[in-house]
Amino acid sequence: MSSMIATRDAYGEILAELGAENENIVVLDADLSGSTKTAGFAKSFPKRFFNMGIAEANMIGTAAGLAAAGKIPFASTFAIFAVGRAWEQVRQSVAYPRANVKIVATHSGVTVGEDGGSHQSVEDIAIMRAVPNMTVIVPADGIETKLAIRAAAAYNGPVYVRLGRNKVPTIFDENYRFVIGKGVQLRAGTDLTFIGTGLMTAQALAAAEKLSEAGISARVIHLSTIKPIDEEIIVAAARETGAIVTAEEHSVVGGLGGAVAEVLCDRFPAPLKRVGLNDRFGTSGKADELLKYFGLMPDDLVEAAKEVLQRK
Amino acid sequence: MKARIEELKEKARSLRIDIVRTLHHSKSGHTGGSLSVIDMLTVLYYYKMNHDPKNPKWAGRDRLVLSKGHAAPAQYVALADCGYFPKEDLKMLRQLGGHLQGHPDSKGTPGIEVCTGSLGQGLSMAVGMALGLRLDSSSSRVYAVLGDGELQEGQIWEATMAASHYKLDNLCILIDANGLQIDGEVAKIMGVEPVADKFSSFGCHVVEIDGHDLQAIIKALDDAESIKGQPVAIVARTVKGKGVSFFENKASYHGVTPSDEELPKALECLGESCNGGEK
Incomplete structure (x- = not known):
């Protein structure tokens, strides 16, 4: 089998790269920056990182406000909280105004593992897909994650990216060209x-x-x-x-x-x-x-x- | 200054007339909360805020977020009067094909910064704007206008906590405390007092004023700019339906518009005859 990397680790790496390239990129987290891997960005760009505490609804609303001020916010937490706890904030404050907010959720699906059913988001794709203006992306591996995050940053509008906790096999190579909306x-x-x-x-x-x-x-x-x-x-x-x-x-x-x-x-x-x-x-x-x-x-x-x- | 306050009083009176006429025409919308908040909006739009109706996205503008979005008619009449869009547009309030949505919508209406109306969400967006403006070393300020019933939403307190944590002294929270919500008195539905103490304990610099006293509003907003290292919360005690005697302090006029019979009486209360001339 080819190399194994968790999509959340790839996210942490590309976020730090993008942060160096574009000073409009800001990152928000809800007390899970070690797990979502936004901590790397926080370390490199402390002024552009906002830990909002265990308050996901406010994190999503704050991200919408940052977008209104011309920033490109990436808001991260576990999928169950980004989509579940903060659903109406995602709808009203992000999707309805078509705010340029990127919601990158990690720990999706059952492979969250030991934390159990309370933390395993199994309905987030359905929920996000039903919201007008929302783009929904579920990368397969680390390489695609990096390309998808880069594409999300370049795209003007709300994007939901669903990532996982565990290492997954790399199926793409460096020649892969990712395009939003293309299978x-x-x-x-x-x-x-x-x-x-x-x-x-x-x-x-x-x-x-x-x-x-x-x-x-x-x-x-x-x-x-x-x-x-x-x-x-x-x-x-x-x-x-x-x-x-x-x-x-x-x-x-x-x-x-x-x-x-x-x-x-x-x-x-x-x-x-x-x-x-x-x-x-x-x-x-x-x-x-x-x-x-x-x-x-x-x-x-x-x-x-x-x-x-x-x-x- | 005295003359200026008289001018603002007259402006507030004429905007109240616009609110009543607009809501009578639309036959749908929120009368009580629009009339309670209009004095604050008058001072913000005509005295305090730096803004340019001909260039709504001017980077140097101050931002206003009407978190109590159901009071949109109050904001719309002010925006129209300032010249953001033609006054004629007010006739399309809440109508299919018009840009003046039932609740503020930044996609279609010049001068509206974000989408609000689902209560509790506006303050978080104001916090985000204030953070963004500070990153850009902007001197622009953000004003978030909340209702007191809205304070029942937990997100308000998440956002206030964050505003204080991040020492957002470019953010000013105004609470239109008219004491009423749809189902009745705030104190009876779900008490929020002591509001001033709550904001104070959450780290805000708090002042409490009469929200219809223009001089007090001016002073509170002016003073707010000298507060450093923390957000300011202005708890403005207001009267729902203010200016139209038979609307005042009635929860039943939360989401009810003036009827054909009520219109002339309402205009009379505001010193205006029904055919539009000064009384």
Whole structure:
């Protein structure tokens, strides 16, 4: 396996780089700067870092005010708090005025691990995706995280970036060109298509490899931007492979699976199997145990593929 | 100064007339809280704030955040009168196709800095603006206008804590304490007193004034500029519906507009006859 890096670590690194390049970049955190990795920026640029304490609603509102004053604020905390606790502030103070605020949330999904279901955000993609003006990005690895954060800083408007706690395999190389709103095909295939986001894309690649051993040709698409969604790459996959399996470390309600289902229903109905958390909360455990427990392993995707193929 | 105060009094009176006429026309909007806050907005827009209606985004401007966004009509009539947009636009308040939304919307209305109206959120944005302006070594000041019912929102206290923590002496909080909210008296719904003590204990320099005494408002705002190292909170005691006797101190006029029958009486209270001429 290639190198492993947590997307939050990549975030910390790129934030410090961007801070040196652009003095309008400011960073806010809610007492989790060691965990979200904004602490590096804080050390390098103390005047442009604001720890807002354990008060996420005010952090998001303050970020909106900084944007109104011409700054490019990055506001970070765990996904459950950025999206849950501060949802209405995100809606009213950030998205509604189309404020240039970047909400970069770490510790998303069940791989938060031991902290348990209270801290495992499994509905944040759905919630953020429903808010007008919001762009939603779920990078797969450290390389893509850096490119996505750089793109978010260059984009004028609200962006939600969903990052994770644990090390994940690097699937992109330095030649990768990230574009907001564009999906990318990582593996060619003709029998069905896996569409993954975040760390689940690596699982989909492993599943496709297993399927090829059984003579099944699976295409793999990575959709890091959930909104605006790349309709064309989804429609092409449905037309050319005839069946889709989505894979996300998130509830199957309203996230990547929901978004893909909407595109398919509107444009090119095809059999779809959504793999994710089946409308349930997370629980305490080790991250790798939880991926198994919730059916988010390559073998689970292989089973989903076989099921959806029967519906072709 | 005395002549200046008389001028401001006359301005406040004419803006009250604009509020009443605008809300009568729109048949929807918040009358009581617009009339209680207008004296403070008059002093801010016509005396205190550096701003340029012809260049709403002028970097050197002072910023006003109307956190009690339901009093938007008060801000709109002042902005229109200052020349941010034509007075004619007031007829489109709350109407489809107009830019004057039910609550302030920075996307469409010149002179509106941020979107407010969901109570409790404006002060946080004012804190962010004050932090941003300080980073730029700007001498601009930020004024955040809150309601007293709004103080029931926890976010207000998060924001006040932050304003104090970051020693935002370029931020001035004005509380339009009219004592009423939609369901009735603030003291009966969910008491917020002692308001002055609360802001003081959260690290603000606090002054308490009569929010309809223009001289007191002027003095409080002038004095606020000399306070260093902490934000200022001006607790302005006001009367909901101020200026129209039968609206005054009635929670029922929170979100009710003047009817056809009430309009002439309301204008009479404000020293104006219904056909628009001076009485």
